[in-house]
Amino acid sequence: MSPIHIQGGRLIDPANGIDAVTDLYLAEGVVAGVGKAPKGFKAETVIDATNKIVCPGLIDLAVHLREPGQEHKGTIASETAAAVANGITSVVCPPDTDPIVDTEAVVELILHQAKQSARAMVLPLGALTLGLAGEQLSEMYALKGAGVIGLSNAKRPLTNSLVLRRALEYAATHDMTVFIHANDPTLSGHGCVHEGPLATRLGLPGIPEAAETVAVARDLELIEQTGVRAHFCRLSTSRALNMIARARHDGLAVTCDVAVHHLYLTEVDIRDFDSACHLIPPLRSERDRDGLRDGLNRGTLDAICSDHQPHEPDAKQAPFAETAPGLSGLDTLLPLVVRLANEGVLSLSEALAKVTVSPADILGLKSGRLNTGAPADVCILDPQASWFVSAESMYSRGLNTPFKGWEMPARATQTLVGGRLVFDTRKE
Numbered sequence: 001m002s003p004i005h006i007q008g009g010r011l012i013d014p015a016n017g018i019d020a021v022t023d024l025y026l027a028e029g030v031v032a033g034v035g036k037a038p039k040g041f042k043a044e045t046v047i048d049a050t051n052k053i054v055c056p057g058l059i060d061l062a063v064h065l066r067e068p069g070q071e072h073k074g075t076i077a078s079e080t081a082a083a084v085a086n087g088i089t090s091v092v093c094p095p096d097t098d099p100i101v102d103t104e105a106v107v108e109l110i111l112h113q114a115k116q117s118a119r120a121m122v123l124p125l126g127a128l129t130l131g132l133a134g135e136q137l138s139e140m141y142a143l144k145g146a147g148v149i150g151l152s153n154a155k156r157p158l159t160n161s162l163v164l165r166r167a168l169e170y171a172a173t174h175d176m177t178v179f180i181h182a183n184d185p186t187l188s189g190h191g192c193v194h195e196g197p198l199a200t201r202l203g204l205p206g207i208p209e210a211a212e213t214v215a216v217a218r219d220l221e222l223i224e225q226t227g228v229r230a231h232f233c234r235l236s237t238s239r240a241l242n243m244i245a246r247a248r249h250d251g252l253a254v255t256c257d258v259a260v261h262h263l264y265l266t267e268v269d270i271r272d273f274d275s276a277c278h279l280i281p282p283l284r285s286e287r288d289r290d291g292l293r294d295g296l297n298r299g300t301l302d303a304i305c306s307d308h309q310p311h312e313p314d315a316k317q318a319p320f321a322e323t324a325p326g327l328s329g330l331d332t333l334l335p336l337v338v339r340l341a342n343e344g345v346l347s348l349s350e351a352l353a354k355v356t357v358s359p360a361d362i363l364g365l366k367s368g369r370l371n372t373g374a375p376a377d378v379c380i381l382d383p384q385a386s387w388f389v390s391a392e393s394m395y396s397r398g399l400n401t402p403f404k405g406w407e408m409p410a411r412a413t414q415t416l417v418g419g420r421l422v423f424d425t426r427k428e
Helices: 076-084 104-117 140-146 161-173 197-202 210-226 238-249 286-298 330-342 348-353 357-363
Strands: 004-013 018-027 030-034 045-048 053-056 058-060 088-093 121-127 150-152 178-180 230-232 254-259 303-305 378-382 411-417 420-424
Touching: 004 348, 004 378, 053 348, 058 330, 058 357, 076 088, 076 104, 076 330, 088 330, 088 378, 088 411, 104 121, 104 140, 121 140, 161 178, 161 210, 210 230, 210 238, 238 254, 238 286, 254 286, 254 357, 303 330, 303 357, 330 348, 330 378, 330 411
Parallel strands: 004 045, 004 053, 058 088, 088 121, 121 150, 150 178, 178 230, 230 254, 254 303
Antiparallel strands: 004 018, 018 030, 053 378, 378 411, 411 420
């Protein structure tokens, strides 16, 4: 990697408590120096970051790349290109691809395609059970050897508590983190929106708050019994968050994240049957949204992710309940995180920590920070570059976003992965 000097930017590195205008030096794929050039350093490339923010590259804990199996929605190449265009240098992809990530061959296929695309780092999760069917445990050790970063049953909940207990025990034996989507399917049924007055008025089947909280209660009990390292994904209710906070108070080491859209949107945004707002977990009440923001501020929520799920236009053109759930989130993660700081929910350093060092710690990565020797994964962003969300301004192949028409406050200008410049607006 050629030596790079990033000059004159406001460097924010939450992991090391740095928020100052200073220079950053990269060489051999790692951070070579902060503030002062290392001895003998000669830059081959100089990036002027005056009036820009320089921070660790973002780490997104939930990105459906759609490959293998659904390449008509997106590919590893198209979505990792969208990721780096938005300052995201590492993406975690769930195992619910087609075929499912329950064999070494599928893991190797994903990692090979990611290497070919040569953009963001792709970190696959392996299936907790074979075929995500919730009946037989996967070959966890083999998946770990092939390169998965953790295990999950994606959004297909295990109804058999004994199978879940055995899976958690097996994962703990192999020192692997389990990523849990808390949902009791007998309670959520065929629901597609939050259960409440709006669901009743629209005549849509609702998903009660209890579908999440009942599952969290059961899972916490089994996590405590098995001692597994566990992470709760995409919590959507204030009450579930309080349960996590209580479990931590009692000494249980669990982490959790929230999808950034749950910090902005509520069930009210569905009022015109907007299929872009058909999401699982569903958009909840205003009280839940405020509770999640409060949990972010109190530190109960460790990380913010995009829960990126690109779809082709036809997937969203049907009666609301029949449309495919999910939104395209890569393009809006960074600006919405900056917006949290602009609105005073968190300081900018605290907000960036939720998409850099915190997810890195959950995954056990050395990235997400900019101290000397750390991986040279860097995002340079212009905090004054306001823009409107539209089909023309999005990089993802999926254009299914409920934020269309929103004015966003910031945009990435350069992104480096392992010291390599993989996105540069000057070349767009």
